[in-house]
Amino acid sequence: MTESRRRIITFGLLLANIMAGFEGTIISTAMPTIVADLHGLSLMNWGFTIYFLFNAIGTPIWGRIADIIGRKKSFLFGTAIFVIGSLFEGLASNMIWLIVARGIMGIGAGGMLAIPFIIFSEIYPVNQRAGVFGFTAAFGGISAVCGPLLGGWIIDVLNWHWVFFINIPIGVISIIIVYLAFQEESKKRSAKIDILGSISLSVVILAFLLGVQLIGQANTSAVWAILFLVIAIVFSFLFVYIEKNTNDPLIPLHLFKNKEMLIWDLMAFVGMGFYIFFSVYIPMWAQGILLTSALVGGATQIPTAGLWYGGSRFGSLLSKKRGHNFTAVSALLIAMVGTVILLTLGITPKYYFFIIVGTLLGIALGMLLTTSQVGVSEVVSNNDLAVATTLNRLFNTLGQTIMTAVYGLVFNIVVGNKATKLNLPSSKISELTNSVANSDSKAQLLVMHQVLYAGIRSVMIVALGLLLIALLMEVTNIYFAKNRKQTKRL
Numbered sequence: 001m002t003e004s005r006r007r008i009i010t011f012g013l014l015l016a017n018i019m020a021g022f023e024g025t026i027i028s029t030a031m032p033t034i035v036a037d038l039h040g041l042s043l044m045n046w047g048f049t050i051y052f053l054f055n056a057i058g059t060p061i062w063g064r065i066a067d068i069i070g071r072k073k074s075f076l077f078g079t080a081i082f083v084i085g086s087l088f089e090g091l092a093s094n095m096i097w098l099i100v101a102r103g104i105m106g107i108g109a110g111g112m113l114a115i116p117f118i119i120f121s122e123i124y125p126v127n128q129r130a131g132v133f134g135f136t137a138a139f140g141g142i143s144a145v146c147g148p149l150l151g152g153w154i155i156d157v158l159n160w161h162w163v164f165f166i167n168i169p170i171g172v173i174s175i176i177i178v179y180l181a182f183q184e185e186s187k188k189r190s191a192k193i194d195i196l197g198s199i200s201l202s203v204v205i206l207a208f209l210l211g212v213q214l215i216g217q218a219n220t221s222a223v224w225a226i227l228f229l230v231i232a233i234v235f236s237f238l239f240v241y242i243e244k245n246t247n248d249p250l251i252p253l254h255l256f257k258n259k260e261m262l263i264w265d266l267m268a269f270v271g272m273g274f275y276i277f278f279s280v281y282i283p284m285w286a287q288g289i290l291l292t293s294a295l296v297g298g299a300t301q302i303p304t305a306g307l308w309y310g311g312s313r314f315g316s317l318l319s320k321k322r323g324h325n326f327t328a329v330s331a332l333l334i335a336m337v338g339t340v341i342l343l344t345l346g347i348t349p350k351y352y353f354f355i356i357v358g359t360l361l362g363i364a365l366g367m368l369l370t371t372s373q374v375g376v377s378e379v380v381s382n383n384d385l386a387v388a389t390t391l392n393r394l395f396n397t398l399g400q401t402i403m404t405a406v407y408g409l410v411f412n413i414v415v416g417n418k419a420t421k422l423n424l425p426s427s428k429i430s431e432l433t434n435s436v437a438n439s440d441s442k443a444q445l446l447v448m449h450q451v452l453y454a455g456i457r458s459v460m461i462v463a464l465g466l467l468l469i470a471l472l473m474e475v476t477n478i479y480f481a482k483n484r485k486q487t488k489r490l
Contacts, residue, residue: 001123005181006123006124008177008181009119009123009177009178009181009182010120011177012173012174012176012177012178012181012182013075013116013119013120013174013178015170015171015173015174015177016075016079016082016112016113016116016171016174017113017116017143018143018170019082019112019143019167019170019171019174020109020112020113020143021143021147022143022146022147022150022166022167023051023105023109023147023167026147026150026151026163026298027047027048027051027151027163028147028151028279028280028283028298028301029147029151029152029155029163029283029294029295029297029298029301030151030154030155030160030163030294031044031047031048031280031283031284032283032284032287032288032294032297033155033160033294034047034098034160035095037160038092038093038094038095038098039095040094040095040098041415042412043095043096043099044095044408045280045404045405045407045408045409045411045412046095046099046408047095047098047099047102048276048280048400048404049209049401049404049405049408050099050100050102050103050106051102051103051105051106051109052106052397052398052400052401052404053103053106053205053206053209053401054103054104054105054106054107054109054110055106055107055109055110055113055397056110056205056394056397056398056401057110057198057201057202057205058106058107058108058109058110058111059110059113059114059390059393059394059397060198060250060251060390060394061110061193061198061250062074062078062110062111062114062115063114063118063390064192064193064194064248064250065077065111065193066111066114066115066118068192068193070184071115071118071119071122071184072119072178072179072182072184074111074115075111075112075115075116075119075178076175076178076179077111078107078108078109078110078111078112078115079108079111079112079171079174079175079178080108080171080175081104081105081107081108081111082104082105082108082109082112082167082171083108083167083168083171083172083175084104084108085101085102085103085104085105085106085107085108086101086105086164086165086167086168086171087164087165087168088100088101088104089101089102089105089164090161090162090163090164090165091161092161101164114390114393119182123182147298147301147305149295149298149299149302150166151163151294151298152293152294152295152296152297152298152299153295154166155294155295156293156294156295192247192248193248194242194243194246194248194249194250196242196246197239197242197243197246197249197250197251198250200235200238200239200242201239201250201251203231203232203235204232204235204236204239205232205398205401207228207229207231207232207235208228208229208232208402209401209402209405210225210228211225211226211227211228211229211231211232212225212229212402212405212406212409214228240253251387251391251394252384252387255380255384255387255388255391258379258380260375260379261376261379261380261388263473263474263476264372264375264376264379264392265372265376265391265392265395266395266470266473267328267368267371267372267375267470267473267474268369268372268373268392268395268396268399269395269396269398269399269402270399270466270467270469270470270473271365271368271369271372271396271399271470272369272396272397272399272400272403273399273400273402273403273406273466274335274365274403274463274466274467274470275304275361275365275400276399276400276403276404276407277403277407277459277460277462277463278301278304278357278358278361278463279301279304280404280407281407281411281456281459281460282300282301282354282358283297283298283300283301284297284452284456285354285453285456286300286351286354288449288452289347289348289449289452289453290348290351292351296351300354300355300358301358302358303355303358303359303362304358304359304361304362304365305362306362307359307362307363307366308362308365308366309366310362310363310366311331311362311363311364311365311366311367311370312366312367312369312370313366314363314366314367315327315331315366315367315368315370315371316370316374318330318367319371319374324371324374324375324378325474325478327367327371328367328368328371328372328375328474329471329474330367331363331364331365331367331368331371332364332368332467332470332471332474333471334360334361334363334364334367335360335361335364335365335368335467336464336467336468336471337360338357338360338361338364339357339460339463339464339467340464341353341356341357341360342357342460343457343460343461343464347449347450347453348449368470369396372392373389373392376388376389376391376392377389403466406462407459407462407463410455410458410459410462411455411456411458411459412455414454414455414458415451415452415454415455418450418451418454418455419451422447422451424447424448424451
């Protein structure tokens with residue numbers, strides 16, 4: 001393959017990476033406006049959760065599909081699904097429609113994000129792969145930084161529907177480039193998709209999330225919530241049984257015997273679970289209480305997204321000098337300081353405090369998640385490296401998925417209780433998230449702000465607790481690391 005053809009293929013794959021980067025951050029800016037337009041505050045967290053859910057489930061499955069039908073066809077198929085989901089989402093007229101469309105996008109994104117790295121490994125020699133991976137990460141970071149601004153600008157100038165329509169031309173161009181430029185060698189492929197494992201894992205995650213969601217909804221019987229949680233537990237045992245008795249398991253269970261790897265994976269879960277709090281609820285704080293525009297509300301995410309890559313580079317350098325554990329602890333402490341600052345600001349802080357805290361969190365999360373990935377690679381054998389890396393990514397996505405549901409549960413309970421006590425209809429809170437000017441008295445508007453802030457503050461407390469859990473896990477990781485070193489010496 002010529003160098004020029006490689007570059008063309010890389011460009012086509014990078015376009016998919018750009019779409020994924022946009023989708024990860026642009027929705028944070030758009031969601032307050034969407035909720036106000038579609039009157040779906042109680043379902044808001046599902047707008048985030050469903051995408052991450054199907055992305056998480058799809059990631060390991062797409063790997064198997066690529067082994068069966070080939071990398072090229074898999075990438076084209078995944079990207080096409082993503083584009084179709086974007087079209088349906090842009091046409092959504094209610095929250096249920098929007099949530100279903102985001103689920104379709106999540107399925108496509110699983111292949112669109114995972115398969116390019118497999119293709120890069122096949123078209124680039126070993127000594128060039130690290131540079132390509134780094135370049136791809138940089139493109140993702142740039143698009144993530146631009147996402148909030150682009151989303152805010154689109155909403156202010158056009159409307160929220162175009163936040164999703166913008167994916168269509170980018171996706172079509174990516175498909176055309178890869179289809180024409182990438183000529184994949186035909187190979188005999190014998191891998192099989194773990195269908196039963198995939199189905200059982202999907203049921204586990206979906207049932208758990210439904211149970212968590214229903215607990216926080218006043219109009220839903222607790223029996224349904226308990227039923228879904230029981231289903232999740234039952235299918236968890238079924239999933240373990242299936243994985244033990246299949247030749248090509250979706251997730252090899254023997255990896256969970258590696259305690260250090262499991263702790264690093266759980267830290268990836270916590271890191272991304274914490275990030276979703278800042279990316280969802282800080283724009284809501286800015287738009288709903290400070291009454292900023294969507295553009296200004298989305299700009300709160302720029303420091304975090306922009307410094308993420310810098311934090312990862314700094315974390316790598318720090319790990320070389322002081323070790324992974326020191327880096328992880330430092331990152332957690334920085335994130336905790338940022339969260340405590342938010343908790344002490346009060347209901348109407350100066351806008352620049354969001355920028356300061358976002359800067360701290362961008363550095364901290366870049367350090368923490370990079371350390372988690374590197375830590376996993378150092379505590380597993382070469383034979384398990386690929387699977388362990390995929391598993392770390394799965395925990396990463398599940399952190400976003402599950403914590404979105406948990407935050408939504410806490411937020412809905414607190415806001416619902418406050419609104420009921422003050423006789424405020426939920427529609428008023430939905431309008432408030434979009435900073436809609438209305439005819440309410442100043443006194444009533446102040447009460448509505450207090451109700452919304454109570455919900456946001458409760459989520460902040462949960463996020464801080466998550467960081468404390470991560471700190472405890474890291475202390476445990478240090479303990480296992482010391483034991484491993486002592487065992488090797490003996």
